[in-house]
Amino acid sequence: MDLFMDINDVINDLVWGWPLLFLIIGTGLFLTIRTSFIPFTKFGYAMKQTFFKMFAKDQVGEGEVTAFQAVSTALAAAVGTGNIAGVGTAIAIGGPGAVFWMWLAAVVGMATKYGEVVLSIEYREKTDDGRYVGGPMYYLDKGINKKWLAVLFAVFGTVATFGIGNMVQSNSVADSLETTFNIDPLITGIVLAVAVALVTVGGIKKIGKVTEVLVPFMAAVYIVGGLLIILLNITEVPAAFALIFRDAFTGTAAVGGFVGSTFTMAIRFGIARGVFTNEAGLGSAPIAHAAATTDHPVRQGLWGIFEVFADTLVLCTITALVIVMTGAWDTGFDGAALTTVAFDEGMAFGGYIVTFGLVFFAFSTLLGWSYYGERCMEYLFGPKSIILYRFLFIPLIVVGAVGGLRAIWALADTLNGLMAIPNLIGLLLLSPVVVRLTKNYFGKGGIYQREES
DSSP states (O other): OHHHHHHHHHHHHHHHHHHHHHHHHHHHHHHHHHHHHHHHTTHHHHHHHHHHGOEEEEEEEESSHHHHHHHHHHHHHHHHHHGTTTHHHHHHHOTHHHHHHHHHHHHHHHHHHHHHHHHHTOOOOOOOOOEEEHHHHHHIIISSOHHHHHHHHHHHHHHHHHHHIIIIHHHHHHHHHHHHHOHHHHHHHHHHHHHHHHHHHTHHHHHHHHHHHHHHHHHHHHHHHHHHHHTTGGHHHHHHHHHHHHHHHHBOBBTTTTTOOOOOHHHHHHHHHHHHHHOOOSSSSHHHHHBOOBSSSSHHHHHHHHIIIIIIIIIIIHHHHHHTTTTTTSSSSHHHHHHHHHHHHHHHTTTHHHHHHHHHHHHHHHHHHHHHEEEHHHHOOTTTHHHHHHHHHHHHHHHTTTTTOOOHHHHHHHHHHTTTHHHHHHHHHHHHHHHHHHHHHHSSTTTHHHHHO
């Protein structure tokens, strides 16, 4: 077992190393340019069509769930422990400068997520029982006729859900509740498993109904708590930003419990954790968006821009600022522990906000990734395999809570990174389709023009 873990660690370092990070950032830059910088030139319109229409029910087009329910499911999967533990890890290893590179990953990631969602709608399929299915498996298969790449993505996605979307989440919740309230991890695991089973048995429609309420609620509580800490320490904000921008290009010297970091460490861990939080380029979110009710791929693609903006540029930035401005970043703590220390330092009982966030963020991630796994499994083995997947997924929530099967957990993290490779290949090769659909929507006589007239 130790040998397997050592081998997997080496492979994982290669998978999440510079080549993949350059590919992710490069693809984002390429799509940003190819779409005429749509995340910026149409940002106001995107917010008007997404944030200000969150709960609109009068949507036109075909699909299983509303556009917001689809993005809520995607956000439920993305807004997980990465927003709390991931940011803490990036700063603990890469220093405050890692936050700048996390922002950069999000800025280019908006175009990546936009392209993924557009393609997921364009190439989705309607099943015999009336469901809409899509994602990288389908645009790799139907779009570029590379069945083998589609199968690879589905295999990587299926296995990855058991780790990053399952055991990592339940373990984080169990550890936090045991530390804060002395709750037995086994009890936490059982409660989580039952709750997830009750929701996922209803498919995307039930998941969408739960997440459209859960995601805004949990995000609002965490944002309000984080902003309150920032306001209470408002005089430290300018210094925090100055430290982030300075250390982004110089690295961070050893101080306090911080062992020091180089310029390259700030870049690598900032980008890697940024991608981990918003999942732009990994190909997971398009699976949820494919079920959305919409009349044009670009209209749903705008939700992809909103998704990255809300996840990283809002939620993760709040976490990062609290960690940096309270001075907790040099205490020697890491991950969720660092975030907890920072929130406690910033406000009495601030640590409870982190515990709340971990519980609800992780639960929502379990819901979102269970759906991703089902769709990947269905693509490989057909609809009947969904029951088998659930029989595997639900018990592993309990296993993860008590800390078991670390080898599968570690392997799944590696496969989570491998998901990005076939997906990014598909995005690059299908970029002309994204551009064509974008021009069709925003061009003269397009839907956007008709709405504005």
